[in-house]
Amino acid sequence: MSETAGLGDFLKTRRSQLSPDAVGVPSYGERRRVPGLRREELARLAGVSVSYYTRLEQGHSSNASPEVLDALATALRLDEAERRHLHVLARPARHHRRTRRPAPERLSEATGQLLDALVAVPAIVLGRRGDVVAWNSLGHALFAGHLDVDLAEVSRRPNMAQLVFLDPHTRELYADWPSKAKAVVGNLRLVAGQYPDDAALYELVGQLSAKSTEFASMWADHRVKPCATADYEMRHPLIGPLTVTQQTLNTGTGPSIVVATAPHGSPSHTALALLAQATASTTPYSPANRVSTT
Structure with missing residues (x-):
């Protein structure tokens, strides 16, 4: 997808x-x-000419100034994340660089050490497209206990977006599934704007759009939302209902770590402790047996 097409689609959708x-x-x-x-009407609100805005929406102009973009963002009532996304979409187009499949995302030594330190907290390492790069035993048990804990022998890593939309267990895991689903799509939209040449990302979007009408509808909505911090009520098959705060810890140069916590002394904190006891016999991941990244 070209940057100008992405910008035009975003403007047109948000205008509608x-x-x-x-x-x-x-x-x-x-x-x-x-x-x-x-x-x-939108052009008048933003203080730009109709002809200029039309060219921008139709992808015939790629030199919008930051001031014009901010004016459009204000007219469209965009929040801060959406405003940044608009600026990313409007950056100058690259010189016809061919869409390519990026190198596999790898678990850095520092991120692996952090994952090892989070032994008492459910944690999962995700690539930018939602691919599972690694997880600890408690993270596996909370987010995907129905999958084989030892995924090193699997040629295709699990993808959290696919699990949320296509896997019945994961769908049932979230009491407010639409909220989780919209968060997943909103984050993928942000990633798509940042990495317009990522062939694997658009292959994932195509597969999900073909297999899930709900994903296709949410994707066409062009809503963006960074996965930072959110509370989710979960219905776990082993420990029952609990509410956790999912936080995404960005490592800066590679995959992010998603952790799930609950207030100390709360029923949900007790439930996580029970889950830890239930999974105590599961061998924690070491650098040698984390999820393969190749």
Whole structure:
């Protein structure tokens, strides 16, 4: 997907999602053929010419200034994450660089040491597309206990986006599944903007779109949301209901670590302790037997 196409699709979709009443544009009771704002209305709100905005939305202009982008973001009522995403989509196009399959993401020694230190906390290391790079025993038990704990012999690593949308166990694991699903899609949208040449990412999006109408609908919505911190109510088959805070710890140069915690002394904290006891006999991952990255 080209940067200009991504920018145009994002602008058009977000424009269609913004009602005239929400931004104080009078409609005079007229019936509209399409939902949302018209191009000329958004251009007027942003203080740019209609012809310039039209070229921008149609992908015929790739030199929008930061000031124009900020004006459009304000007119579209974008939040901070969406505003940054807009700037990423509008960066100058590369010189016809061919879409390619990136090298496999690898677990750095420092991230491996951090994972080893989190023995009492459910933790899973995810690549930017949601591929499982590694996990500790408790992380495996909480997020994917129905899968083989020893994935080193599996040629294809599990992908959390595929599990959320296509795996019945993972779908049942989240009491508010739509909230989790939207967070997954929103994060993938951010990644797609940052890595427009990632062939593996668009292969994943294509597979999910073909197999899940819910994913296809959420992807077409163009909502973006960074996976930072969120509370999720889970329905675990071994320990029952619990609520955990999932936090994404960015390592800066590689895969991120997702950890799940609960307030000390809470029923959910007790449930995690029970899960730890139940998985105590499972051999924790060492650098030699973490999930293969090749």
